[in-house]
Amino acid sequence: MEFLNRNICALATPAGMGAIAIIRLSGEETPEIVGKIFAPAGGKAPLPYTMRFGAIKDGERLIDECMVVTFQGPHSYTGENSAEIYCHGSQYIVQEILKLLLEHGVKMAEPGEFSKRAFLNGKMDLAQTEAVADLIASETEAAHRIALDQMKGGFSGELKIMRQDLLNLVSLMELELDFSEEEVEFADRSQLSALLAQVSQRVGQLIESFSLGNVIKNGVPVAIVGATNTGKSTLLNTLVGEERAIVSNIHGTTRDVIEDTMNLGGITFRFIDTAGIRETKETIEIIGIERTFQKLRSASVVILVLDATRPENFESSLENLTDKVSSRQQLIILLNKMDEISIAGVDTQVDLIKDLCVKNTLGPIAVLPISAKKGLGIDALQSVLVESQKALSSSAAAGGTLVSNIRHYQALMDAQIALDRVEDGLASDLATDLVAQDIREALYHLGSIVGEINTEEVLGNIFGKFCIGK
Numbered sequence: 001m002e003f004l005n006r007n008i009c010a011l012a013t014p015a016g017m018g019a020i021a022i023i024r025l026s027g028e029e030t031p032e033i034v035g036k037i038f039a040p041a042g043g044k045a046p047l048p049y050t051m052r053f054g055a056i057k058d059g060e061r062l063i064d065e066c067m068v069v070t071f072q073g074p075h076s077y078t079g080e081n082s083a084e085i086y087c088h089g090s091q092y093i094v095q096e097i098l099k100l101l102l103e104h105g106v107k108m109a110e111p112g113e114f115s116k117r118a119f120l121n122g123k124m125d126l127a128q129t130e131a132v133a134d135l136i137a138s139e140t141e142a143a144h145r146i147a148l149d150q151m152k153g154g155f156s157g158e159l160k161i162m163r164q165d166l167l168n169l170v171s172l173m174e175l176e177l178d179f180s181e182e183e184v185e186f187a188d189r190s191q192l193s194a195l196l197a198q199v200s201q202r203v204g205q206l207i208e209s210f211s212l213g214n215v216i217k218n219g220v221p222v223a224i225v226g227a228t229n230t231g232k233s234t235l236l237n238t239l240v241g242e243e244r245a246i247v248s249n250i251h252g253t254t255r256d257v258i259e260d261t262m263n264l265g266g267i268t269f270r271f272i273d274t275a276g277i278r279e280t281k282e283t284i285e286i287i288g289i290e291r292t293f294q295k296l297r298s299a300s301v302v303i304l305v306l307d308a309t310r311p312e313n314f315e316s317s318l319e320n321l322t323d324k325v326s327s328r329q330q331l332i333i334l335l336n337k338m339d340e341i342s343i344a345g346v347d348t349q350v351d352l353i354k355d356l357c358v359k360n361t362l363g364p365i366a367v368l369p370i371s372a373k374k375g376l377g378i379d380a381l382q383s384v385l386v387e388s389q390k391a392l393s394s395s396a397a398a399g400g401t402l403v404s405n406i407r408h409y410q411a412l413m414d415a416q417i418a419l420d421r422v423e424d425g426l427a428s429d430l431a432t433d434l435v436a437q438d439i440r441e442a443l444y445h446l447g448s449i450v451g452e453i454n455t456e457e458v459l460g461n462i463f464g465k466f467c468i469g470k
Helices: 032-036 091-103 113-120 126-137 140-152 154-178 187-216 232-240 283-298 311-321 345-361 378-388 391-399 408-426 432-450 458-465
Strands: 008-011 018-027 037-041 052-058 061-071 082-088 220-228 259-264 269-275 301-307 330-336 366-369
Touching: 008 091, 008 113, 008 301, 018 032, 018 091, 032 061, 032 082, 032 378, 037 140, 037 220, 052 091, 061 091, 061 311, 082 232, 091 458, 113 408, 113 458, 126 140, 126 154, 126 432, 140 154, 140 187, 187 269, 187 366, 220 232, 232 259, 232 301, 232 366, 232 378, 259 366, 259 432, 269 330, 283 311, 301 311, 330 345, 330 378, 378 391, 408 432
Parallel strands: 220 269, 220 301, 301 330, 330 366
Antiparallel strands: 008 018, 018 082, 037 052, 052 061, 061 082, 259 269
16 A cells, blocks of 8 residues: 555644653654654664664754654564654644654654554554554543453454354365265264354354443443433532533423543443423424433433422323333432431332332332432442442453444444354255355454455544544
């Protein structure tokens, strides 16, 4: 590819002022270019993989005193000759060094171009390069572990074994086709079925792991629902510690969903404040309520907020959830504004809510009295949320490959469909060439995950989401 012949550079550290900034270079002529702008102390040219102190100069003009390290291809991140310049973190210094590099024929790197070159030069497969972006974005220990395991090739290794098994299988079948006139059977059908079942089972396990991997990567979705003016927005603001949602006594203030995340007990929770549920003829509010039900259906945890000062609305609020909360979701019911009623009243209302839950066949994991406005009971709510995801924490800590990338998930689903056709074909004695074609399709989808099969469009979409300099 033509772009691989050019020399590139980019700022690898975040933009803005800091103590140190790192500028990366990659390309065949990198050592020569560095030699033209960097004067090492003592006059000796820096050896590869050895950091040297010296000065970056534009002719006789000193730009900065810094550290430089060079890497010789193919033993570098990109597989090419490359270098890193560790300069002072002044925006002016960074811009002057980048400008100097451009004057020497270096081009600014595109988003993800360093990692793209690493992939194209065989340093990493596609799944590993995508894990680099996930590792940078990881905010919890579990997300970090998943990304690190994939970057080290754990997921790729499993795919390699499965693809090799399928390659062996299809090779035997195609050998039969070559000797079809002699009616020779090279592949024992019972052994093929057993091997196919083994691969299919593992693909199925990886598909099932996506629900856990996706939650670890993107956060546990928690929908905050309830009637208007029950304190949902106040609860969101209290949980995340800032004024994310507008709070008003006017019914229907929240028209659209508002989201924010926070880390509790090493787990990221994605809280979603929704429009209040009520009968209305106002067009925009109706749209907001429809979005409330959409978010409710996709949430892992549903928090129903009830207003302790309006017990007459409890039954209708619970009835609204009866056919909308599934068995896979966890329901938490909050009795808000507890500070505005007596302690005895709180106990009475909690008992009433529990009775109504039985009546409406709802099984909340907790019914908690709180005051979102005054912060009462919030610690208990956070504890319940963390406890509700203990299985998530233990599963993440147990190890094993977890799929967290939607592209990988879709490819595995497509591979599973092809494998199901292979299984049906073997069971019904379908023609060998048709069964072999379905196996090749499964191989295609598994290969697309690691980049054995790729297109420029797919690569552009993946690496375009990377940060500049990676």
